[in-house]
Amino acid sequence: MLGQTKAAVSFVLVAFLLMMEDMPHANASSKLPDPINADVAEELFRLDCGHSLANDKSVWTPGENVGRRIEFSSTCWLIKHRSEWLLWDAGVPEAALNDPRGWSTLPKLIVYHLDKSITDQLAEIGLRTSDITRVALSHTHGDHIGNVLLFPNSTVLMQRAEYTWISSPDGTNDNVNQLKALARKLLGTPRHLQLLDGDTDVFGDGSVTLVSTPGHTPGHQSLLVHLMNSGFIILSGDVVHLEENFEKSAVPTLNTDKATSIASMDRIRRMMATYKAKLFINHDKAQTGTLKLLPAFYD
Numbered sequence: 001m002l003g004q005t006k007a008a009v010s011f012v013l014v015a016f017l018l019m020m021e022d023m024p025h026a027n028a029s030s031k032l033p034d035p036i037n038a039d040v041a042e043e044l045f046r047l048d049c050g051h052s053l054a055n056d057k058s059v060w061t062p063g064e065n066v067g068r069r070i071e072f073s074s075t076c077w078l079i080k081h082r083s084e085w086l087l088w089d090a091g092v093p094e095a096a097l098n099d100p101r102g103w104s105t106l107p108k109l110i111v112y113h114l115d116k117s118i119t120d121q122l123a124e125i126g127l128r129t130s131d132i133t134r135v136a137l138s139h140t141h142g143d144h145i146g147n148v149l150l151f152p153n154s155t156v157l158m159q160r161a162e163y164t165w166i167s168s169p170d171g172t173n174d175n176v177n178q179l180k181a182l183a184r185k186l187l188g189t190p191r192h193l194q195l196l197d198g199d200t201d202v203f204g205d206g207s208v209t210l211v212s213t214p215g216h217t218p219g220h221q222s223l224l225v226h227l228m229n230s231g232f233i234i235l236s237g238d239v240v241h242l243e244e245n246f247e248k249s250a251v252p253t254l255n256t257d258k259a260t261s262i263a264s265m266d267r268i269r270r271m272m273a274t275y276k277a278k279l280f281i282n283h284d285k286a287q288t289g290t291l292k293l294l295p296a297f298y299d
């Protein structure tokens with residue numbers, strides 16, 4: 001009887017802790033902002049960081065669309081916070097600019113093209129690469145870190161789990177080995193590297209929060225941004241590639257962990273409810289086409 005009571009108490013406790021997981025201020029160690037009192041960043045700009053054509057959509061929608069072509073957008077985001085600028089993801093390498101042959105992370109599957117450089121887009125709003133104080137990376141796939149080397153003086157923010165993963169010995173999956181080798185090359189050795197362990201409040205005021213969403217890669221993260229007029233916006237990284245995948249919790253075959261990928265999508269859904277947040281999906285070309293593009297911005 002006592003055992004049963006104990007078990008019941010433990011069950012209630014675990015259920016309570018699970019329920020509180022995404023509730024800000026549930027405990028002092030929560031890094032997620034308070035939806036009511038979070039401060040705001042001033043401006044959020046979308047940069048065109050490339051687009052790509054893949055020859056088999058079923059890699060992203062397992063069991064469906066075998067052999068069908070699909071086009072993806074690649075998006076970077078720039079956030080103004082007081083005197084600082086933070087770049088979220090660094091896109092397809094500028095070396096691919098206007099090259100009709102394109103550039104690839106996995107040549108048998110996908111080819112990327114770049115029509116505009118990050119440097120030129122920053123110049124459109126009067127910025128130089130040296131004005132970007134922080135570069136935060138959702139993960140280390142080449143189409144997200146292609147231009148990190150343009151920002152040698154910026155602090156590079158990424159999850160420690162991601163850094164450890166790309167530095168780990170090769171496994172049996174050749175695609176994954178190729179992606180890791182490319183990641184090491186594109187990342188180089190950042191002078192100011194800040195390795196993160198889970199959720200991180202970047203400016204300490206709840207305006208810009210890195211949110212741990214592993215599964216696509218071991219140290220994948222998304223970004224929660226709070227703006228005065230637009231409210232909360234979640235920038236996906238590759239926690240999901242397409243709106244249709246988000247609706248079905250479909251997990252691409254290239255992801256490193258299926259169950260964790262689904263848990264991360266669930267976490268994003270709960271956060272969308274908590275913060276009444278919009279989700280901007282990096283690679284969803286149809287959605288991206290509806291979003292503002294630099295020099296326009298969200299505020």
Ligand SMILES: [Zn+2]
Nearest residue numbers: 139141216238
């Ligand atoms: Zn990716």
